[in-house]
Amino acid sequence: MSVQTWTYILVGLTFALYIGIAIWSRAGSTKDFYVAGGGVSPLANGMATAADWMSAASFISMAGIISFAGYDGSVYLMGWTGGYVLLALLLAPYLRKFGKFTVPDFIGDRYYSKTARIVAVICALIVSFTYVAGQMRGVGVVFSRFLQVDINTGVIIGMVIVLFYAVLGGMKGITYTQVAQYCVLIFAFMVPAIFISIQMTGNPIPQLGMGATLNDGSGTYLLEKLDGLSTELGFNEYTNGSKSITDIFAITLALMVGTAGLPHVIVRFFTVKKVKDARKSAGLALLLIAILYTTAPAVAVFAKTNLIDTVSNQEYSSMPVWFKNWEETGLLSFDDKNEDGKIQYVADKVKNELTIDNDIMVLANPEIANLPAWVIALVAAGGLAAALSTAAGLLLVISASVSHDLVKKVFNPNISDKAELWVARGSATVAVAIAGYFGINPPGFVAAVVALAFGLAAASFFPAIVLGIFYKKMNKEGAISGMVVGILLMLFYMTKFKFGWFGGGTQDDWWFGISPEGFGSIAMIANFIVSIIVLQFTPEPPEDVQEIVENIRIPSGAGEATGH
Amino acid sequence: MSEKQKKATAYWKENVKYLFILLTIWFLVSFGAGILLKDALDSITIGGFKLGFWFAQQGAIYVFVILIFVYVRLMNKLDKKYQYND
Numbered sequence: 001m002s003v004q005t006w007t008y009i010l011v012g013l014t015f016a017l018y019i020g021i022a023i024w025s026r027a028g029s030t031k032d033f034y035v036a037g038g039g040v041s042p043l044a045n046g047m048a049t050a051a052d053w054m055s056a057a058s059f060i061s062m063a064g065i066i067s068f069a070g071y072d073g074s075v076y077l078m079g080w081t082g083g084y085v086l087l088a089l090l091l092a093p094y095l096r097k098f099g100k101f102t103v104p105d106f107i108g109d110r111y112y113s114k115t116a117r118i119v120a121v122i123c124a125l126i127v128s129f130t131y132v133a134g135q136m137r138g139v140g141v142v143f144s145r146f147l148q149v150d151i152n153t154g155v156i157i158g159m160v161i162v163l164f165y166a167v168l169g170g171m172k173g174i175t176y177t178q179v180a181q182y183c184v185l186i187f188a189f190m191v192p193a194i195f196i197s198i199q200m201t202g203n204p205i206p207q208l209g210m211g212a213t214l215n216d217g218s219g220t221y222l223l224e225k226l227d228g229l230s231t232e233l234g235f236n237e238y239t240n241g242s243k244s245i246t247d248i249f250a251i252t253l254a255l256m257v258g259t260a261g262l263p264h265v266i267v268r269f270f271t272v273k274k275v276k277d278a279r280k281s282a283g284l285a286l287l288l289i290a291i292l293y294t295t296a297p298a299v300a301v302f303a304k305t306n307l308i309d310t311v312s313n314q315e316y317s318s319m320p321v322w323f324k325n326w327e328e329t330g331l332l333s334f335d336d337k338n339e340d341g342k343i344q345y346v347a348d349k350v351k352n353e354l355t356i357d358n359d360i361m362v363l364a365n366p367e368i369a370n371l372p373a374w375v376i377a378l379v380a381a382g383g384l385a386a387a388l389s390t391a392a393g394l395l396l397v398i399s400a401s402v403s404h405d406l407v408k409k410v411f412n413p414n415i416s417d418k419a420e421l422w423v424a425r426g427s428a429t430v431a432v433a434i435a436g437y438f439g440i441n442p443p444g445f446v447a448a449v450v451a452l453a454f455g456l457a458a459a460s461f462f463p464a465i466v467l468g469i470f471y472k473k474m475n476k477e478g479a480i481s482g483m484v485v486g487i488l489l490m491l492f493y494m495t496k497f498k499f500g501w502f503g504g505g506t507q508d509d510w511w512f513g514i515s516p517e518g519f520g521s522i523a524m525i526a527n528f529i530v531s532i533i534v535l536q537f538t539p540e541p542p543e544d545v546q547e548i549v550e551n552i553r554i555p556s557g558a559g560e561a562t563g564h
Numbered sequence: 565m566s567e568k569q570k571k572a573t574a575y576w577k578e579n580v581k582y583l584f585i586l587l588t589i590w591f592l593v594s595f596g597a598g599i600l601l602k603d604a605l606d607s608i609t610i611g612g613f614k615l616g617f618w619f620a621q622q623g624a625i626y627v628f629v630i631l632i633f634v635y636v637r638l639m640n641k642l643d644k645k646y647q648y649n650d
Contacts, residue, residue: 066621071602074620078594081625085590088632089583093639207622211612221612239606239617248599276649279639283632290625297621470580550569553576555639556648 006377007146014184014381015161018388021180022165022173030420033170034101034400040175040271046284048178049268051185051385052393053080053259053285054292055131056138059185059386063365064358067300067307070230072241074297075251081286081293082252083259086462088282091260092269094469096278097552101270102397103263103461104405110468111476112545114410119483121405123460124263128394128401129434130453131264135391136439139384145329145363146380155439158388163432166392166399167425171271174392181385186291188382192366192375193295196302199369206298226301229308234347238304243515250518257524258454261461264393267400275555303361306368311343311354319343322367331357391435399428452494455520459486463527472549474531477538482531490523575646582638586631594624 027033040048058080066073098106104124108117136155143154165173190206197209201222213221227237236242243251259265268285269278310320316334326332333355334343345354363383366376403424408415415423460483467474467482495501497509497516507515514522540546597605602616609615613622643649 071617071620074598074617077621078598078624081628082590082594085587085628085631089586089635208611210622211610211618213612223612223614223617239614245599249595252594252599274650276640276643279632279636283629283636286632287629290629294622294625550572553579554572554648555643556650 001373003146003373003376004148006374007380010374010377010381011147011384014180014385017180018161018165018177021176022169025169025172025176027168027170027172027421030101030404030417030424032172033421033424034270034396034404035267036170036172036175036271038271039273042272042277042281043284044175044179045268045272045277045281046288047182048175048271049265049281049285050288051178051182051389052174052268053265053289053390054185054386055390056135056142056383056387058292058296059189060138060142060359060362060383063296063299063303064361066297067304067361068356068358070236070238070241072243072248073300074241075248075255077293077297079252079255080259081290083256084282084286084289086256086260087265087269088279088286090466090469091266092278092282093275093555094552095266095465096269096272097275097555098548099270101267101404102400103266103465104401105409106468107461107464107479108405108409110545110548111464111479112542113476113480116464116476116480116483117405117409119480120461120464121401123456123483123487124397124401124405127262127453127457128264128397129431129438132391132394132398132431132435133438133442135387135394136435137442138387139391140439141359142363142380142383142387146377152440155436158384158391158439159432159436162388162391162395163429166395166432167428170424170428171267171396174389174396175271177392178389181389182288184385185382185389186288188378188385189292190295191378192369192371193299193302195371195375196306196365196369197298200302200305206295206302210298210301222301222305226305226308229305229312233308233312233345238301244513246513247515247518250512250514250521252518254458254518254520254524255454257458257462258456258520261457261465262454263401263457263461264390264397266461267397268393299362299365303365303368306365307356307361308345310368312345313342316341316343320368322364325367326360326364331360395428395431395435398431399424402427402431452490452498452516455490455494455516455523456487458520459483459490459523459527463524463531467528467531469549469552472546473535473540475535475538475541478531478533478535481534482527485530486523486527489526490520493519493523571646575642575648578642579639582635582642586635589627590631593619593627598624 031037062076095106100106104117104120107120136158139158140151140154143149144151165177193206194204197206198204200215201209201212202215203209203212213219214225223239227239230238272278272281335353337353343354344351346352363379366379403420407423408420464479464483494516497505598620602620605616606614
């Protein structure tokens with residue numbers, strides 16, 4: 001059977017599965033809709049969190065980015081996993097004990113202020129929208145490459161599927177489809193990785209294959225060979241980066257703290273029964289994520305070595321079929337500058353003749369390694385699972401922010417549970433439509449704003465929540481001014497260096513040599529400092545709020561999540 | 565301070581002590597071994613891996629997973645000790 005047929009079969013089967021689950025797990029109340037009824041088991045929640053967290057970027061782009069960045073790519077590996085340690089130790093158990101539906105719920109109640117709640121809602125909406133647009137785009141790309149449909153049609157098919165189970169099932173539907181999606185995506189990621197690891201090193205475990213010797217009997221270590229190839233072509237050694245230590249440090253920190261502050265991840269911990277379960281499911285989530293995150297750097301090394309071996313200094317006319325296929329998508333292009341008919345892939349931009357998009361490294365990897373058709377089709381199904389699961393989780397945060405935090409808590413507190421459920425469904429529908437629009441007409445700055453989303457979460461939510469739990473005397477004036485200063489500072493720095501506003505600037509003008517991607521860590525520190533300074537000049541929080549804090553520190557009697 | 569409050573304060577103190585120890589390890593394996601000490605550790609190789617590079621792309625992640633499960637165990641024990649397990 002051809003790749004095309006296999007892809008139709010696998011994608012069709014997985015979609016039917018997701019829809020079946022959605023029908024089986026419809027939401028009957030707002031509690032079902034926001035927190036899946038609050039009775040999700042730690043393992044199911046761990047799997048759902050892992051699928052929720054691993055987006056199209058983790059599945060499709062990350063290994064590719066690492067294979068071109070080498071050591072510098074470590075910021076994503078450590079940043080996007082280390083955040084879970086912060087989440088598990090500093091946030092999840094206490095927020096579960098607090099027992100409400102959303103992150104703005106916590107901020108609003110802990111800081112006894114509508115202003116704080118609204119600031120939190122705005123942050124949650126900005127962060128989630130920037131993210132979801134990228135997911136829809138990922139769905140479109142996978143459809144267009146593997147099923148030869150137009151990207152726009154692909155986006156619309158994706159929208160309909162997500163709409164179906166997010167609107168019908170709410171958090172309950174999303175949770176159980178995410179469990180299925182985790183299985184699909186991890187299987188799809190691991191199968192080609194294991195195949196290639198065996199091919200190249202004879203070791204079936206990619207994490208070990210990465211550090212093993214090559215299969216060709218030369219006794220050379222794979223990484224040694226790649227370091228050699230890289231320097232030969234004028235690139236940095238693969239195992240040494242080009243970024244400064246300060247910048248690597250700052251980016252890693254910003255991504256870790258940003259991860260811990262992302263509302264769609266935090267909210268998953270409201271769905272389990274007890275505080276104990278929240279801790280355990282954070283551990284399980286990271287374990288399940290780590291399977292992909294420790295395989296990705298191995299895939300990066302395999303793919304890069306394979307690629308250089310296949311193309312470097314070879315006749316263009318003798319390139320394999322996959323090369324031509326990917327040239328058609330525009331993700332790969334060859335420009336024979338010196339007209340010798342051979343492909344020169346080198347660091348020197350003037351002489352380099354081959355342009356490669358990051359995403360190819362995962363999507364084309366099975367083809368480059370000559371794997372069977374069903375493996376290639378599996379990658380398509382996995383990419384879709386990754387994109388759809390994250391999109392659904394984000395849409396839920398958006399709809400809950402509108403129906404719960406704005407409509408119920410700010411505009412119309414007397415709304416009935418049933419009416420609120422309909423508002424939630426309505427806002428999910430609108431959110432899907434907006435996300436789809438951005439998927440079809442992607443703003444040029446998507447990549448830039450995704451980094452901004454992490455920076456924003458790091459600069460706003462993280463300090464406010466941590467201080468709210470660990471510093472009983474923290475008051476609303478301190479928290480609000482901290483959040484506002486943190487966000488504005490982050491926005492200023494990003495727009496200055498990414499979009500050239502406020503006079504723009506180049507790398508030489510970066511503050512402390514820190515890139516905009518890493519600036520979230522500075523903005524976060526500014527948030528902490530401002531919060532604590534303002535606190536000194538403003539009144540203590542009321543007694544009952546201090547009692548709330550004492551209460552969330554004790555795990556027993558968590559009860560069920562409640563919105564009232 | 566009531567008996568109940570005393571118990572809560574003692575529990576919280578032990579909790580914070582655990583957090584401090586675990587987060588120190590968290591910092592050492594990632595920012596320490598994977599970034600600040602990377603160049604020094606790279607002079608040691610294990611198999612095909614330079615040690616600093618290994619920490620940054622593999623080791624730190626394994627330690628993160630272990631840290632959370634250690635935390636889960638410590639806290640379950642602590643909850644029992646203070647009878648906060650329900």
